[in-house]
Amino acid sequence: MNKITVSAPGKVILMGEHAVVYGKPALISAINLRLTAKVSDSLKPTIIADEGEEYINHVLTTVCKHFNLKNIPSLRIEISSDIPVGYHLGSSAALGAALxxxxxxxxxxxWNPVLINQLTYESEKYIHINSSGVDPAAVVSGRLIWYRKELDFLRSIWQFPFGIPKLLNNFCFIDTGRPVESTGEMVVFVSKKLKVKSEKLKIEKLFDENERQTRSIAVAIKEENEKHFINAIRIGERTLEDMGVVSAKVIPLIREIEKIGGAAKILGGGGRKEGVGFLLCYHHNPQKIALISKAYNYSLQTIHLGEEGVRLEKHDK
Incomplete structure (x- = not known):
């Protein structure tokens, strides 16, 4: 039996959420949580996964269509993952890329990462109608990337020639609870604001400021400048709050982390009513964030950025 095993990482957006949908750049990093897909021949089509069977079948159909296969082969597909679903960590993109x-x-x-990115992007449209393509690019490329959607058919993906220095790789997640809203719903929320004349100019100015901070973070990483790094994350987070994609429930927590010299921001689409999923938090002494997290009765998890992208693990014959 020929079994193929491929893994793909989750991702975080260091800055650029929502603005990236409208042609602004995003700075994204792969993280050390991974999803694994195993594929082998089977007499009976079998899918073993905690969830997402409909999407798995869609990915299978997309790949077979690309290769002009008239009949979908009988396969055993096994999915296991460390990436929580619904927390804006690119779980669907990781599933798509690995599969x-x-x-x-x-x-x-x-084995062609460019093709994997292309077909993952096509598959993602099944879940995110107005997909920016940022998640597939991040989980396939890995490390640290600069992404911009130029046109519907043209996307710029540039992998940094350097990673996140050890000095700045002091990140953790605080779990504020899975958002009530999906990423798609949050994207629609912002798009509706852009259609209101009184809101349009404000949102566009926030996009511009978000882009400035995305650039500032990239420079701060290259120069290993912690002060500028923290400041850019803080200002960028404010743009997201002003867009209305950060729940009032978590803003006091973000301010507390800032008061002790750190920074925190939402990930992905965010959330408005309850939790926002994970907050990405930074402090050179993570233990200080742990104390705040405990006071709010939230769980905390250390996370590493700049990890490897999609990877062929093994192919048994």
Whole structure:
């Protein structure tokens, strides 16, 4: 039995949420939480996964269509993941990338990250109608990337020639609770604001400021400048709050982290009614954030950025 195993990481957006949908840049990093897809021949089509069976079938159909396969082969597909669903960590993109990679190699012995990105992006549209393409690019490329959607058919993806220095890799997640709203719903919320004349100019100015802070973070990482790094995250987070995508429930927590010399921001679409998923938090002494998290009765998890992208783990014959 020929079994192919491929893994893909989750991702965080260091800055650029929402603005990236409208042609602004985003700075994204792969993280050390991964999803694994195993594909092998089977007499009976079998899918073993905690959730997402409908999406898995959609990815399978997308890959078979690309390779002009008239009949979908009988396969056993096994999915296991460390990436929580619904927390804006790119779980669907990681699933798509790992599965596209495994299927491409199993069916055609092709390992092509550019193709994996393309087919993952196409598959993602099943979940996110107005997908920016940022999640597939991040989980396929890995490390630290600069992403911009230029046109519907043109996306700029640039992998940094340097990673996140050890000095600045002091991140953790605070779990504020899974958002009530999906990423798609949050994207629609912002798009509706842009259609209101009185709101349009304000949102566009926030996008511009968000872009400035995205650039500032990139420079701060290169120069290993912690002061500028923290300041840019704080200002960028304010733009997201002013867009209305940060729940009032978590803003006091963000301010407390800032008071002790750190920074915190939402990830992905955010949330308005309850939790926002994970807050990405930074402090050179993470233990100080742990104390605040405990006071709010939230769980905390250390996280590492700049991890490897989609990866062919093994191919047994």
């Amino acid at each position: 596209v990679g495994a299927l491409s190699y199993h069916l055609k012995k092709i």
